[in-house]
Amino acid sequence: MIPGPGRFELPEGLVYLDGNSLGALPTGVADRLSQVVREEWGRGLIRSWNDAGWMQLVGRVAARLAPLVGVDPADLHLGDSTTVSLFKTTVAAARLRPGRRVLVLEPTTFPTDGYVTAAVAELLGLELRWCDPADPLASVDEDTALLSLTHVDFRTGALFDLPGITARAQERGALVLWDLCHSAGAVPVDLTAAGADLAVGCTYKYLNGGPGSPAWLWVAPRHQAAARQPISGWMGHATPFAMARDFEPREGVGSFASGTPPVLALSALEASLEAFDGVTVTELRERSLALTERFIELVDEHVGDAVEVVTPREQGRRGSQVSLRHPAAYGVVQALVARDVIGDFRDPDIARFGFAPLYNTLADVETAVERLVLVLEHEEHLDPAYAARNAVT
Ligand SMILES: Cc1ncc(COP(=O)(O)O)c(C=O)c1O
Numbered sequence: 001m002i003p004g005p006g007r008f009e010l011p012e013g014l015v016y017l018d019g020n021s022l023g024a025l026p027t028g029v030a031d032r033l034s035q036v037v038r039e040e041w042g043r044g045l046i047r048s049w050n051d052a053g054w055m056q057l058v059g060r061v062a063a064r065l066a067p068l069v070g071v072d073p074a075d076l077h078l079g080d081s082t083t084v085s086l087f088k089t090t091v092a093a094a095r096l097r098p099g100r101r102v103l104v105l106e107p108t109t110f111p112t113d114g115y116v117t118a119a120v121a122e123l124l125g126l127e128l129r130w131c132d133p134a135d136p137l138a139s140v141d142e143d144t145a146l147l148s149l150t151h152v153d154f155r156t157g158a159l160f161d162l163p164g165i166t167a168r169a170q171e172r173g174a175l176v177l178w179d180l181c182h183s184a185g186a187v188p189v190d191l192t193a194a195g196a197d198l199a200v201g202c203t204y205k206y207l208n209g210g211p212g213s214p215a216w217l218w219v220a221p222r223h224q225a226a227a228r229q230p231i232s233g234w235m236g237h238a239t240p241f242a243m244a245r246d247f248e249p250r251e252g253v254g255s256f257a258s259g260t261p262p263v264l265a266l267s268a269l270e271a272s273l274e275a276f277d278g279v280t281v282t283e284l285r286e287r288s289l290a291l292t293e294r295f296i297e298l299v300d301e302h303v304g305d306a307v308e309v310v311t312p313r314e315q316g317r318r319g320s321q322v323s324l325r326h327p328a329a330y331g332v333v334q335a336l337v338a339r340d341v342i343g344d345f346r347d348p349d350i351a352r353f354g355f356a357p358l359y360n361t362l363a364d365v366e367t368a369v370e371r372l373v374l375v376l377e378h379e380e381h382l383d384p385a386y387a388a389r390n391a392v393t
């Protein structure tokens with residue numbers, strides 16, 4: 001069953017629709033973190049690597065995350081940022097397809113995905129090919145090593161067909177790397193059923209792991225023996241404490257580890273993921289769609305002339321956010337924040353509202369649209385304080 005806002009420490013009276021950027025704080029996390037700091041670190045000191053199970057922490061977090069993305073926990077690694085995880089998996093993918101010279105990327109992807117893929121292409125002497133967002137597969141051919149896509153577009157909330165694209169790219173011999181930052185915890189994903197190759201995702205959005213919480217990466221078991229990531233480090237060594245001169249990778253996805261796991265951040269994440277206890281991905285999707293559907297309906301009804309809904313209206317084609325285009329979107333978002341409705345602005349004209357199915361309610365949706373109506377009616381979005389960022393004022 002969905003726990004609802006009571007499972008989170010949300011400020012009274014605030015409508016928080018930015019869980020697609022930074023998820024809310026689940027109850028119990030602050031106490032757990034304090035216990036790890038004071039007891040495990042403060043008193044246990046170095047003994048806690050064994051006595052407090054710090055060495056098993058990555059595995060415990062993976063066990064909680066795995067059902068949300070349809071994988072075996074043994075095939076997940078956690079500990080780096082999404083950016084570094086993208087770097088590791090992109091290099092590994094390119095090396096799994098020697099002789100293929102092209103990395104295909106979608107131009108509206110999150111910037112870091114583009115920067116990393118371009119850097120890998122430069123490093124390995126490969127070609128970067130930008131595809132048509134409406135038809136990424138048209139750019140995948142016999143020269144393509146990797147198609148790298150974000151599942152849910154961070155600007156529009158549009159959702160790619162993960163199983164369909166994966167299957168068709170694989171028919172052409174390419175691998176597919178999915179960035180699931182805007183999916184995990186809100187949009188059902190079954191990487192195993194899709195026969196996917198590689199995936200990454202952050203944990204600070206719908207998974208509520210806290211600012212900068214460690215990202216995850218997944219490599220399909222069939223690729224693990226041959227996969228080689230570029231940042232060999234002692235934590236990815238088969239016997240780290242042998243302190244051997246030469247690198248010998250751990251078996252499986254463990255070889256994707258590089259340095260010491262971020263214990264404090266992983267401990268917060270472990271406690272945060274307890275908010276998903278007893279919740280199915282089907283329930284999450286139903287709640288998410290109910291929220292986005294109602295928001296679109298109310299926007300159409302009350303402010304349909306003033307804003308354009310850029311998120312696909314077809315349920316199967318959208319993630320868990322709704323994006324509205326308005327020439328003064330920056331002012332709209334700021335004026336809403338002043339009225340205790342937090343969404344965010346994406347350049348140049350997008351007001352973005354994320355609906356976190358664990359804690360957002362239909363009442364949040366109604367309040368948000370009521371206040372959006374007031375903002376537009378009173379022209380609060382045209383306040384001169386926002387002029388510099390408003391595209392048109
Ligand atoms: C789709 C996507 N990929 C990657 C990132 C960046 O990840 P990180 O800052 O964890 O490296 C974000 C958001 O920050 C994102 O939305």
Ligand SMILES: Nc1c(O)cccc1C(=O)C[C@H](N)C(=O)O
Nearest residue numbers: 020021022110154155181212346
């Ligand atoms: N990671 C972020 C940060 O450190 C600061 C501000 C925003 C973010 C985000 O996650 C942005 C987010 N990925 C987006 O979809 O725009």
